[in-house]
Amino acid sequence: MRDALADGGRPVRIAGVDEVGRGAWAGPVVVCAAVTDLGAPPVLRGRGDRTVALTDSKLLTAAHRASFAEVLPGWLAGHAIGASAPEEIDEVGMTEALRRAAVRALEALPHPPDVVILDGKHDFLRRPWRVRCEVKADQRSVTVAAASVLAKVHRDALMADLEDSCPGYGFADSAGYPSPVHQRALEESGPTPHHRLSWSYLDDLPRWRHLKKHRDPLAGEGQLSLL
Structure with a gap:
């Protein structure tokens, strides 16, 4: 589970972290932490000779997200999902709920990361995590893009499962x-x-x-x- 960067000659294990559901009115906020090896990321075949590259989940169709979600676990060195339920969001607020969900994902990885890349400007993790914030990291880092896709597909499936118990809410x-x-x-x-x-x-x-x-x-x- 080692990524491409190095710190003083020692390989550094990097986790890309992204969330989904922050602005929703219902359902949990979900965070995925993903770690890659050095291999090239998977590429999907599009129409004709076109290919579809891994990127921010919001820029992919639902079908492409689902296809990537099938192959990403085999490409990643490790990944994990964390979540905070609506009750927890109400209790502690979104910033703290988001931090808790991210910590749950990071602590569920097979090995703790040395560095965490967060999408956006704000470090909601704080110490003891060593964090690097990047605007549009889900478009610039394949690790964060992978986390973006897996978090989105996971949460969408959770919400779809609520259709039977909560009909009419779409x-x-x-x-x-x-x-x-x-x-x-x-x-x-x-x-x-x-x-x-x-x-x-x-x-x-x-x-x-x-x-x-x-x-x-x-x-x-x-x-x-x-x-």
């Missing part, structure tokens, strides 16, 4: 994001057990506003009051 299509179908179901039926109840969307739903959870700034992190 989770298979929206993945918990505010699509018109999702918003209409919320207005008519209210939030499900899979919704984040501290999110501001409840302010716009008079029938269900009483369910909103508020973190009490005087009670300390993790304390909730139901107002």
Whole structure:
């Protein structure tokens, strides 16, 4: 599980980390940590002579993401998924929930990484992890791109599985994001057990506003009051 960079002549194990679900109204936030070896990343065959390169999951079709998700585990030296459920997001806030999900993924790797590459400007991991933040890392680093694809495919499957227990919310299509179908179901039926109840969307739903959870700034992190 060694990546291409070196530190003082010693190979450095690098983990690419990416998340999905941060802005959704329902479902968990999911983080994947991925580590590559030195081999070239997999490439998919497109139409005709065209090929599809590994990149940010948002730039790939659902079919291409699914195809990459099948081959990436065999190419990666290791990967792991971590998540924070809606209840945890409501309890501790998104930044801390995201950090916890990332730590769960990193700690589940077969070997701890020496360096973690995060997509974006902000280091939500902090110590003791050695972190390098890169804007659009999921388009510049194949390791982060792999994490992006695996996190997206994993979370989309989780949300699709909720269709039977939560019909009408369109989770298979929206993945918990505010699509018109999702918003209409919320207005008519209210939030499900899979919704984040501290999110501001409840302010716009008079029938269900009483369910909103508020973190009490005087009670300390993790304390909730139901107002």
